[in-house]
Amino acid sequence: MEAFGLLMHGFAVLMTWKIISLMVVGLVLGIFVGVLPGLGGPNGVAILLPLTFTMDPTSAIVMLSCIYWGALFGGAITSILFNIPGEAWSVATTFDGYPMAQQGKAAEALTAAFTSSFIGSLVAVMLITFLAPMISSFALKFGPPEFFAVYLLTFCSFVGLGREAKHKTVISMALGLLIAGIGMDTVSGNLRMTFGSDNLLRGINFLVAVIGLFGISEILLTMEERLALRGHAAKISLRTVLKVWMDLPKYWVTLLRSSVIGCWLGITPGGAIAASFMGYNLAKRFSKDPESFGKGRIEGVFAPETAAHASGTAALLPMLALGIPGSGTAAILLGGLMVWGLNPGPLLFVEHKDFVWGLIASMYLGNVVGLVIVLTTVPVFASILRVPFAAVAPMIVVSCAIGAYAIQNAMFDIWLMLGFGVVGYIFKKIGIPLAPFTLALVLGSRAEDAFRLAMIGSGGSVGVFWSNGLVGTITTLAITLLFWPLIDRAFTAVARMWRPTPVTT
Numbered sequence: 450m451e452a453f454g455l456l457m458h459g460f461a462v463l464m465t466w467k468i469i470s471l472m473v474v475g476l477v478l479g480i481f482v483g484v485l486p487g488l489g490g491p492n493g494v495a496i497l498l499p500l501t502f503t504m505d506p507t508s509a510i511v512m513l514s515c516i517y518w519g520a521l522f523g524g525a526i527t528s529i530l531f532n533i534p535g536e537a538w539s540v541a542t543t544f545d546g547y548p549m550a551q552q553g554k555a556a557e558a559l560t561a562a563f564t565s566s567f568i569g570s571l572v573a574v575m576l577i578t579f580l581a582p583m584i585s586s587f588a589l590k591f592g593p594p595e596f597f598a599v600y601l602l603t604f605c606s607f608v609g610l611g612r613e614a615k616h617k618t619v620i621s622m623a624l625g626l627l628i629a630g631i632g633m634d635t636v637s638g639n640l641r642m643t644f645g646s647d648n649l650l651r652g653i654n655f656l657v658a659v660i661g662l663f664g665i666s667e668i669l670l671t672m673e674e675r676l677a678l679r680g681h682a683a684k685i686s687l688r689t690v691l692k693v694w695m696d697l698p699k700y701w702v703t704l705l706r707s708s709v710i711g712c713w714l715g716i717t718p719g720g721a722i723a724a725s726f727m728g729y730n731l732a733k734r735f736s737k738d739p740e741s742f743g744k745g746r747i748e749g750v751f752a753p754e755t756a757a758h759a760s761g762t763a764a765l766l767p768m769l770a771l772g773i774p775g776s777g778t779a780a781i782l783l784g785g786l787m788v789w790g791l792n793p794g795p796l797l798f799v800e801h802k803d804f805v806w807g808l809i810a811s812m813y814l815g816n817v818v819g820l821v822i823v824l825t826t827v828p829v830f831a832s833i834l835r836v837p838f839a840a841v842a843p844m845i846v847v848s849c850a851i852g853a854y855a856i857q858n859a860m861f862d863i864w865l866m867l868g869f870g871v872v873g874y875i876f877k878k879i880g881i882p883l884a885p886f887t888l889a890l891v892l893g894s895r896a897e898d899a900f901r902l903a904m905i906g907s908g909g910s911v912g913v914f915w916s917n918g919l920v921g922t923i924t925t926l927a928i929t930l931l932f933w934p935l936i937d938r939a940f941t942a943v944a945r946m947w948r949p950t951p952v953t954t
Contacts, residue, residue: 456578459806463814468508472811475512476819479519480826483526494520494781495659499853506789507804511811513785514765517778518570518815521758522823525562529750530555541729541757545742545749552745560693560824565704565751567820569759572708573715574812577766593902594913598923599771600896605931607885615934617881625889628653635894636901648861655784655890657853657862658869662883665849665870668842670877690824693747700751703732707752711759716767728756762812769793769805780887787891 463469478497494513501509529546542562549558608618631642632652643649697704707728714724732752733742742749761778768779771793786793791801798805853866876883907913915921929936 455802455806456810458802459808459810460814462507462803462807463511463810468511468807468811471504471508471512472515472815473818473822475515476519476522476815476822479516479521480523480526480819480823481519482516483520483523494778495662498659498781498785499851501785502788506786506791506801507807509789510782510785510804510808511815513782514808514811515815515819517761517782518812518819519822521570521761522563522566522819525559525566525754526823529558529562541725541753542750544729544753545744545746548743548745549747549750554745556689557693557747558750560690561747561750562754563820563823564693564697565707565755566758567816568704569708569711569755569757570762570812570816573712573759573762573766574809574816576712576763577769577812578809580766580770593899593906594916594920595923597896597899597903598914598920598927600892600899602923602927602930603771603888603892604885604896605927607888609930609933614880618885621876621881621883622885622889625886626893628658629890629893630897635898648859651857652894653865653890654857654862655787657866658890659781659784659887660849660853661866661869661871662873662876662887665846665867666873666877668846669870669874672842696747700748702735703748703752704755706731706735707755708759711756711761712763714756715760715763724756724760725753728752765812769797769808780884780891784891 494516497516498513501512504512525542525546528542529550546558546562549555604622607622608615629652631649632640633650634641640650707724710728710731711724714727729742729749729752732748733739736742736748764779765782768783783793791797791804849866850863853862854860873883876886903913904910907916913920914924
């Protein structure tokens with residue numbers, strides 16, 4: 450009941466013409482971003498983040514989150530019509546979506562993708578709505594040891610539960626922590642790694658790095674691949690929408706299973722990519738006709754899209770409640786909150802209720818409006834793909850440069866952005882994930898400050914991280930997750946030892 454009352458208060462905060470207009474603008478920009486290969490949700494949010502600096506925090510985060518929702522919707526358009534995933538998590542959608550388009554069922558495939566995306570997001574938003582009040586109940590118990598334990602949990606979970614190679618995750622995170630230490634030490638006031646440069650006294654601005662890592666690097670990769678876009682036409686009619694919606698009850702198990710998978714992998718650092726593939730594989734495994742998957746089966750569109758959107762939305766829960774971003778986009782939004790003077794974590798639900806519940810309310814409304822927009826404008830956004838990428842790329846680069854310069858009005862930041870673009874390009878070519886790097890860049894200085902304050906308060910005793918039940922539980926869980934791959938192997942080996950040997954006759 451408390452959650453319902455707070456949600457109604459969030460809708461009251463949200464219902465202004467200004468915020469509604471920004472929501473629609475964000476959704477349209479997000480769909481555009483999702484449709485264009487070489488951009489995507491994290492890149493779009495990173496590039497457009499500087500444009501929101503003059504807005505109040507609620508308006509800014511609503512617009513940016515709607516860019517994210519729109520990008521999630523838009524990625525399905527390229528996957529189904531052009532067999533080119535607009536987003537990495539849309540790869541699984543191509544397995545059955547594009548064959549449906551080849552069979553003349555593009556409208557059905559797109560309707561299924563958009564509808565299942567809406568369902569997955571709705572389940573995740575409901576999860577956020579009812580868990581948020583529980584999180585705020587212990588907000589005031591957090592001090593420096595608890596905050597460091599949460600940051601440690603974040604870093605360890607990325608290493609232990611991430612799908613990428615562990616050594617590459619550690620390398621990415623270590624480099625991010627190293628760069629986060631550039632500039633003035635906030636505890637002692639000493640300068641670190643400035644190398645005599647006045648431009649580095651303020652440290653490396655998170656937004657400049659993100660714009661380069663995501664925006665510029667993707668442009669370089671897309672230019673290298675020389676994408677040629679040819680696809681199928683599609684126009685969604687009301688009759689097609691109603692037909693797909695009437696068939697939804699047949700797939701309720703798939704939708705529910707994919708929603709649960711997505712929510713779990715969104716809260717943990719599994720991510721939308723893993724969620725989409727897991728949702729698709731489980732749908733195929735439990736199907737009565739698994740051979741039909743990959744040949745244009747609508748269930749093969751429902752499963753990955755539901756899981757991906759549930760994951761992408763659920764990733765905002767740990768970001769808001771604990772300051773732990775569950776995805777790359779959530780990490781960028783986390784940095785945005787810090788720019789606006791908001792500290793993500795348990796206290797956010799106590800000190801900034803209008804902001805938090807306005808954002809949660811925008812998730813409900815944004816998904817409804819987004820569903821309507823994508824169902825009615827598919828031909829328009831599909832035609833964008835026929836614009837030569839050579840004409841689009843310069844506009845994106847200029848937008849990145851303007852965004853980087855606007856942050857501190859410094860030409861040095863543009864060169865820094867280009868440098869990070871090259872770094873991001875190299876990372877992607879050699880398979881080093883960017884999400885841990887981004888996470889460490891955002892949280893590195895905060896984790897260091899919390900650790901040092903905890904050490905000062907305890908007289909240098911590491912036992913402070915087990916000084917009470919809350920911090921001890923979080924710290925122990927963090928260490929467990931760090932070594933989870935080894936623990937899992939140990940359990941598997943023990944199980945094999947105790948497994949009875951089959952008797953042969």
